[in-house]
Amino acid sequence: MNAPAPSAALETAVAAARRAGELMREYSRRGFSVNHKGRTDLVTEADVACERAIIETIRASYPNHAVVAEEGGQSGESSCRWIIDPIDGTTNFAHGFPVYCASIGFEREGQVAAGAVYDPTRGEMFTATRGGGAFLNGEAIAVSAVAALERSLLATGFPYAIRDEVENNLSHFANFAMRAQAIRRPGAAALDLCYVACGRLDGFWEFHLKPWDMAAGALIVEEAGGRVTGVRGEPFSMYQPHILASNGRIHGEMLSTLHVAAK
Numbered sequence: 001m002n003a004p005a006p007s008a009a010l011e012t013a014v015a016a017a018r019r020a021g022e023l024m025r026e027y028s029r030r031g032f033s034v035n036h037k038g039r040t041d042l043v044t045e046a047d048v049a050c051e052r053a054i055i056e057t058i059r060a061s062y063p064n065h066a067v068v069a070e071e072g073g074q075s076g077e078s079s080c081r082w083i084i085d086p087i088d089g090t091t092n093f094a095h096g097f098p099v100y101c102a103s104i105g106f107e108r109e110g111q112v113a114a115g116a117v118y119d120p121t122r123g124e125m126f127t128a129t130r131g132g133g134a135f136l137n138g139e140a141i142a143v144s145a146v147a148a149l150e151r152s153l154l155a156t157g158f159p160y161a162i163r164d165e166v167e168n169n170l171s172h173f174a175n176f177a178m179r180a181q182a183i184r185r186p187g188a189a190a191l192d193l194c195y196v197a198c199g200r201l202d203g204f205w206e207f208h209l210k211p212w213d214m215a216a217g218a219l220i221v222e223e224a225g226g227r228v229t230g231v232r233g234e235p236f237s238m239y240q241p242h243i244l245a246s247n248g249r250i251h252g253e254m255l256s257t258l259h260v261a262a263k
Contacts (some may be wrong), residue, residue, distance in 0.1 A: 003079065003080050003108045003109070004061075004062065004080070006106070006108075006113040006114040006129035006130055006131075006132065007114075007129055007132070009106040009108075009113060009114040009129075010106070010114040010115075010116060010127055010128075010129050012057065012058055012061050012062070012106075013058075013082075013104040013105075013106060013114055013115065013116035013127075013216075014116045014118075014125060014127060015057055016053070016054040016057035016058055016102075016104055016116075017054070017102040017103075017104050017116045017117070017118035017125065018118060018125070019053045019054065019057055020050040020051075020053055020054050020086055020087075020102035020118070020120075021102055021118045021119075021120030022120070023046060023049050023050050023053055024046060024050060024087065024093065024100070024102070024120045025120050027044070027045070027046035027049070028093075028096070032044050032045045032046045033045045034094050042090050042091055042094050043071060043090060044087070044090060044093065044094055046087060046093065047070070047071055047086050047087045047090055048071055048086075050086035050087055050102060051069050051070070051071050051072055051084060051086035054069075054084050054086055054102065054104060055067055055069065055072070055082075055084070058082050062080065062082075064076070064078060065078050065080040065081065065082060066078040066080065066081040066082070067081070067082045067084065068081060068082070068083050068084065068211060068212065069082075069083075069084040069085075069086065069212065070084065070085050070086065070210065070212050071086065079108065079109050079110075080106070080107070080108050081106075081107040081108075082104065082105070082106055082107070083104070083105040083106075083107055083112070083211050083212050083215035083216070083238070084103070084104055084105075084212055085102070085103040085104075085190060085210075085212035085213060086102060087100055087101075087102065088100060088101050088102070088103050088117075088188045088189060088190040088191070088212075088213060089101060089186075089187050089188030089191070091187060092186075092187045092188060097187070098121040098122075099121075099186045099187055099188050099191060100119070100120075100121070100187075100188050100191075101117050101118055101119045101120070101188055101190055101191050101194075102116075102117070102118045102120075103115075103116075103117045103190035103212060103213070103215070103216045103217065104116050104117075104216055105211075105212075105215025105216040105219065105238075107215065111130065112130070112215050112216070112218070112219045112238070113129065113130045113219075114127075114128070114129045114130070114219070115127065115128050115215060115216025115217070115219040115220055116216060117190045117191065117193075117194050117216050117217055117220065119191060123137075124136060124137060124194075125137055126141075126194040126197065126198070126216075126217075126220050127220070128197075128216075128219050128220040128222075128223040128224070129223070130219065130223070131223075132223065133223050133224075134197050134198075134220045134221075134223035134224035136194075136198055141197055141198040141199070141224050142197075142198075142199065142224050142225050143196060143197060143198075143199055143202075143221070143224050143225045143226040143246075143247035143248065144199035144201075144202050144247045144249075145247070145249070146202045146247060146249065146250065147249045147250065148250065148253070149179050149180055149203075149250050149253035149254065149257070150179060150180065150181060151181050152180050152181055152202035152203055152250050153180070153181055153182050153183075153184065153200075153201055153202055154176055154180045154182070154183045154184070154201065154202060154203045154204065154205075154254075155183065155184045155185065155186060155192040155195065155196075155201050155203075155204045156169060156172070156173060156176070156183060156185060156192075156204065156205055156206055157169075157185060157187065157189055157192070157206045157209075158170075158173075158185070159207060159208035167207050167208070169206070169207055172205070172257070172258060175257050175258075175260055176205075176254075176257055179253075179257055180203075184201070189204075189206055189209055189213040189214065189217065189243075190213060190214075190216060190217040191217075192204045192206075192217070193214070193217025193218060193220060193221050193243075193245055194217055194220055194221075196221050196224075196226055196245050196246065196247065197217075197220045197221045197223075197224035197226060198224065199247070202246065202247050202249075202250055203244075203245065203246035203247065203250055203251075203254050204243070204244075204245045204246070205231060205242075205243065205244045205245070205254065205258065206242065206243055207231070207241060207242045208241050208242070209241055209242065209243060210241070211238040211239055214238045214243055215238050217245075218236060218238060218243065218245065221245045225247075225248065226245060226246060226247050226248055227245070227246055227247075227248040227251045228243065228244070228245045229243075229244050229251070229255075230242055230243070230244065231243070231244050231255075231258050232255075232258075232259075233255050244258065
């Protein structure tokens with residue numbers, strides 16, 4: 001199979017993300033049902049509808065590509081694969097808290113080559129292709145120039161199973177709170193990564209994530225000039241459940257702080 005160029009894949013990802021964004025706005029207006037996948041892990045009928053719309057849009061152009069999606073799991077076998085989070089920030093969405101997005105990454109031969117993250121509440125489309133730079137609504141973006149952790153604004157998140165997980169991120173949060181300028185917990189990892197990419201945040205870390213939380217956002221950070229690794233400084237993989245992303249300048253200090261909390 002001939003893999004599409006990253007720019008062609010990105011065009012499809014953008015179209016699919018916009019379609020999902022329109023559905024999010026529609027469901028926000030008319031209401032929706034909410035179910036539980038776990039004690040604190042929600043899924044709404046909007047998640048299911050958005051995922052269906054994204055996959056339909058992708059299949060219209062690439063019917064033989066594989067898909068990995070949060071609600072529907074994996075379908076198809078191919079060296080070209082789409083990594084989909086129909087609504088990243090479902091808990092926010094369910095409560096009407098306006099921090100959520102659609103996230104779509106295109107993986108080719110084991111490497112994410114294109115990604116789009118769309119925030120329908122602000123009309124913001126973050127995009128990147130490998131080697132082609134990162135953009136917000138078509139304008140090039142870059143990470144911040146902040147060079148010290150004590151002057152940095154960070155973000156993180158906590159696992160749904162925070163009451164049961166040994167690694168619940170609370171000790172790391174406390175350590176960073178004492179070292180950084182401030183920490184935020186917006187609740188949508190894909191947007192947190194995009195905010196690192198455009199300089200609104202200087203760094204982000206989180207545990208217990210899934211590939212669809214990170215695929216597009218990690219590429220966008222890298223293409224904006226940032227650094228993305230695992231939490232121990234190892235090479236990043238979206239198939240490991242944790243991530244550390246920064247503007248690059250504070251990466252060492254963030255790794256040191258994570259190491260202190262882990263002792």
